[in-house]
Amino acid sequence: MCIFCKIVEGEIPSNKVLENDEFLAFHDINPKAPIHVLVIPKKHIQSFQEVDSNTMANITPFIQEVATKLGIDKSGYRLITNIGYDGGQEVLHLHFHILGGARLKWEHVAEDPKKNI
Ligand code: AMP
Numbered sequence: 001m002c003i004f005c006k007i008v009e010g011e012i013p014s015n016k017v018l019e020n021d022e023f024l025a026f027h028d029i030n031p032k033a034p035i036h037v038l039v040i041p042k043k044h045i046q047s048f049q050e051v052d053s054n055t056m057a058n059i060t061p062f063i064q065e066v067a068t069k070l071g072i073d074k075s076g077y078r079l080i081t082n083i084g085y086d087g088g089q090e091v092l093h094l095h096f097h098i099l100g101g102a103r104l105k106w107e108h109v110a111e112d113p114k115k116n117i
Pocket of ligand 1: 028029091092
């Protein structure tokens with residue numbers, strides 16, 4: 001079972017922000033911003049590349065509700081999902097990073113942005 005499935009099952013503890021039947025939001029264990037929360041579907045889906053449109057439709061208002069609960073819906077935030085090896089995905093269970101609480105930089109996305117152009 002993957003690490004996020006274990007969090008859903010309660011086998012690994014998490015600092016929960018919001019939960020419903022389909023989705024769970026919890027604080028990232030290694031935050032990269034003052035606010036760093038992960039949103040996952042409870043059912044195992046490997047990545048955005050495999051997700052169905054119904055799940056995406058349902059996760060949208062859930063993410064918006066999480067942002068409101070975190071108090072960053074007005075100040076803004078970044079929503080990221082890493083996909084596969086080049087995307088830097090380490091946990092192979094679909095998750096959206098919500099990053100906020102500070103003015104975020106937008107640089108060094110690639111180690112060498114000119115490579116392969
Ligand atoms: P990614 O690199 O997009 O797959 O992101 C995986 C994220 O999961 C990283 O930001 C990790 O810090 C986070 N993470 C891994 N294990 C845990 C855990 N047990 N609880 C909370 N966050 C975790």
